[in-house]
Amino acid sequence: MIAALRTPRGLITALILLALAVLPLLTQAFDQRYLLSIGTRIVIWSIAAVSLNMILGYGGLVSFGHAVFFGIGGYAVGILSAHGVSSGWIQWPVALIAATLWAALIGALSLRTRGLYFIMITLAFAQLVYYVGGGLEAYGADDGLNISRSRFPGLIDLRDKASFYWLCFVALCGTLWFCSRFANSRFGYVIRGAKSNDLRMTALGFPVFRYRLVAFTLSGTFGGLAGILLANEGAYISPAMMSWVKSGDLIVIVVLGGMGTLFGPLYGTIAFFVLEESLPHLLDLMRKGWGEYWQIVFGPLLILVALYARGGIDSLLGRRS
Amino acid sequence: MDYLLLQMLNGVQLGLLMFLLAAGLTLTFGIMDLVNLAHGSLYMMGAYIAWTTISWTDSFVMGALLALPIIFVLGLVVEAVVARRLYARNHLDQVLATFGLILFFNELVRVIWGPAGKSIAVPAFLNRTVEILPGVPYPAYRFAIIVVGAAVAILLAWLVARTRIGMLIRAGASNRRMIGALGVNIELLFSLVFGLGAVFAGLAGLMAAPITSVKIGMGDDILILAFVIIVIGGIGSIKGAFIAAMVVGQIDIVGRAFLPDLLKTFLSASAASSAAPAISQVLVYIVMAGVLVWRPTGLFGQRT
Numbered sequence: 001m002i003a004a005l006r007t008p009r010g011l012i013t014a015l016i017l018l019a020l021a022v023l024p025l026l027t028q029a030f031d032q033r034y035l036l037s038i039g040t041r042i043v044i045w046s047i048a049a050v051s052l053n054m055i056l057g058y059g060g061l062v063s064f065g066h067a068v069f070f071g072i073g074g075y076a077v078g079i080l081s082a083h084g085v086s087s088g089w090i091q092w093p094v095a096l097i098a099a100t101l102w103a104a105l106i107g108a109l110s111l112r113t114r115g116l117y118f119i120m121i122t123l124a125f126a127q128l129v130y131y132v133g134g135g136l137e138a139y140g141a142d143d144g145l146n147i148s149r150s151r152f153p154g155l156i157d158l159r160d161k162a163s164f165y166w167l168c169f170v171a172l173c174g175t176l177w178f179c180s181r182f183a184n185s186r187f188g189y190v191i192r193g194a195k196s197n198d199l200r201m202t203a204l205g206f207p208v209f210r211y212r213l214v215a216f217t218l219s220g221t222f223g224g225l226a227g228i229l230l231a232n233e234g235a236y237i238s239p240a241m242m243s244w245v246k247s248g249d250l251i252v253i254v255v256l257g258g259m260g261t262l263f264g265p266l267y268g269t270i271a272f273f274v275l276e277e278s279l280p281h282l283l284d285l286m287r288k289g290w291g292e293y294w295q296i297v298f299g300p301l302l303i304l305v306a307l308y309a310r311g312g313i314d315s316l317l318g319r320r321s
Numbered sequence: 322m323d324y325l326l327l328q329m330l331n332g333v334q335l336g337l338l339m340f341l342l343a344a345g346l347t348l349t350f351g352i353m354d355l356v357n358l359a360h361g362s363l364y365m366m367g368a369y370i371a372w373t374t375i376s377w378t379d380s381f382v383m384g385a386l387l388a389l390p391i392i393f394v395l396g397l398v399v400e401a402v403v404a405r406r407l408y409a410r411n412h413l414d415q416v417l418a419t420f421g422l423i424l425f426f427n428e429l430v431r432v433i434w435g436p437a438g439k440s441i442a443v444p445a446f447l448n449r450t451v452e453i454l455p456g457v458p459y460p461a462y463r464f465a466i467i468v469v470g471a472a473v474a475i476l477l478a479w480l481v482a483r484t485r486i487g488m489l490i491r492a493g494a495s496n497r498r499m500i501g502a503l504g505v506n507i508e509l510l511f512s513l514v515f516g517l518g519a520v521f522a523g524l525a526g527l528m529a530a531p532i533t534s535v536k537i538g539m540g541d542d543i544l545i546l547a548f549v550i551i552v553i554g555g556i557g558s559i560k561g562a563f564i565a566a567m568v569v570g571q572i573d574i575v576g577r578a579f580l581p582d583l584l585k586t587f588l589s590a591s592a593a594s595s596a597a598p599a600i601s602q603v604l605v606y607i608v609m610a611g612v613l614v615w616r617p618t619g620l621f622g623q624r625t
Contacts, residue, residue, distance in 0.1 A: 056413075062412055062413050062416065064416065109610055109613070109614055112613070112614065112617050113613055113617045113618075114617070115412060116350065116356055116412060116552070116556060117552055117556070117613060117617060117618065117619070119356065119412060119416065120548050120549065120552045120609075121552070121609070121610065121613050123545065123548070124545075124549055124552075124606045124609050124610065125606065125610065127545060127602075127606055128602075128603050128606040128607070128610075131598075131599045131602040131603050131606075132599060132603060134599055135596045135597075135598070135599020135600065135603075136596075137591060137592045137596065138592070244541075244545065245541075248416075248420045251413070251416065251417065251420075252417060252420065255413065255417055292431075293428050293431065293432050294428075295424045295425070295427065295428040296424075296425055296428040296429060296432065298421075298424055299421040299422060299423070299424035299425030299426075299428065300421060300425055301421070302417055302418065302420060302421030302424070303403055303417075303418040303421040303422065303425075305417065305421075306407075306410075306414045306415075306417035306418035306421065307406055307407075307410075307414070307418060
């Protein structure tokens with residue numbers, strides 16, 4: 001533990017986690033409420049990115065529909081809340097079970113395919129749910145729905161921004177802990193082995209399909225958790241939270257941070273949000289009015305990352321031991 | 322009965338438009354092994370460039386004829402600057418880089434043409450109806466799309482099946498290293514195929530413009546449908562893409578046309594009219610999932 005702090009990577013990671021842990025105190029001290037809301041979104045998106053990394057980074061399965069779990073988790077909370085079930089003790093387990101079941105179902109169907117077919121079938125299932133969300137007249141259809149936040153009476157008030165942030169942070173720590181256990185377990189090694197050569201793993205006697213299905217399902221559960229938090233963050237659900245662009249953003253984040261590394265998705269999320277928030281201002285400094293068009297810089301940046309920065313941010317922090 | 326016929330024709334028209342888009346996509350994937358998410362951006366650029374050339378020339382046909390070579394050149398530039406570097410990369414890098422291209426093009430359009438949508442008027446000589454059967458009128462412009470789309474489909478089939486370049490394309494799809502080793506200039510072939518795909522996408526975009534609207538991101542949703550089509554048809558197969566495009570076109574249009582009335586029998590009118598498009602969209606994806614479960618490499622895909 002202490003030894004890990006001696007490497008630059010360990011030190012930087014520890015500092016980032018520490019900064020995230022005390023973020024509400026910092027934003028309160030400097031009276032920067034807006035930063036706390038960005039911080040909350042960073043933490044929630046990190047959870048989703050870590051969960052995507054389990055299958056994308058460790059498993060090599062390019063799922064292009066991960067934002068669907070934002071939607072499933074979010075809509076489970078929103079629909080229950082719209083029917084007067086406001087207790088988080090009911091909402092959250094239902095949402096997690098829904099995300100898990102859906103992940104198991106689409107995993108069982110998608111994992112039969114390979115390559116581009118897998119990318120496209122995961123995208124197609126996500127689009128399917130997206131259009132169902134847009135067709136639900138009772139829950140706001142395309143416009144979305146304002147919901148009330150989950151209630152945990154006597155335990156925590158999610159309307160309080162700082163408490164909610166800390167809840168998200170705890171959830172992120174839990175997700176990271178789970179992911180590290182996953183990555184270093186026998187189970188995780190089977191998944192990683194199948195990434196390099198699934199034929200060989202099959203020949204060694206591992207039922208690769210079943211292992212992948214379990215990994216895909218778990219990844220969906222944590223994606224659902226991120227969805228629950230996202231719905232509570234804005235007190236709002238809409239199909240837009242599971243549009244395919246969000247799935248693309250999640251892939252960008254994982255690759256940007258460093259695939260198949262524990263903290264890569266966290267670095268990636270921070271970098272993504274910092275770029276999204278700062279690029280417009282930077283461009284505006286160069287010339288007034290340019291900031292509006294920040295994506296014209298961001299797009300080519302992604303191309304450069306894809307072409308030249310294979311290891312992502314994680315690889316900038318020095319070689320792994 | 323007439324109503325059903327008209328809706329089915331609309332389905333054919335939509336299917337042909339999507340086939341134009343899917344043909345380029347399936348060729349670039351089949352031959353260069355490239356997942357090109359930015360193909361939808363070329364569709365959008367086709368519509369915007371045509372809007373400009375049409376306003377220059379004051380004629381739809383002239384503008385369209387002028388726009389196509391511009392899109393061909395644009396395709397060559399995209400190929401030379403970005404796509405060429407991606408052929409040897411894995412699918413993830415390709416998804417990422419071409420996702421970046423989408424963001425770039427969407428923003429570029431906003432810089433050049435502004436955030437508001439544009440509209441292209443239906444050309445005057447087609448702004449009437451034709452009688453496809455005695456007593457059954459059909460908008461001439463939509464009929465023209467069917468004619469042009471079918472002509473391009475036949476041209477493409479001829480090109481791929483009967484010409485030397487088509488022979489190279491087919492050879493490239495089955496083993497690109499081998500044809501390179503046989504002395505074929507595959508880089509030139511790749512550029513050409515990419516440019517051709519761009520022209521088809523641009524043509525689809527500019528023909529769709531008068532019946533939809535020219536707006537930022539117009540290529541994104543239809544791109545996903547085009548991917549669904551090539552996945553159903555089997556990646557790399559022109560024939561598969563054509564059949565799948567027809568099926569998807571019919572599902573989409575017929576679903577939109579008939580589901581609302583069907584749903585109204587057990588839902589309220591407003592719920593039915595908002596649920597019907599969603600259901601017809603969902604149907605497309607269910608068909609795709611069903612095909613992939615049944616045949617994991619699509620209807621006409623190569624078995625590995």
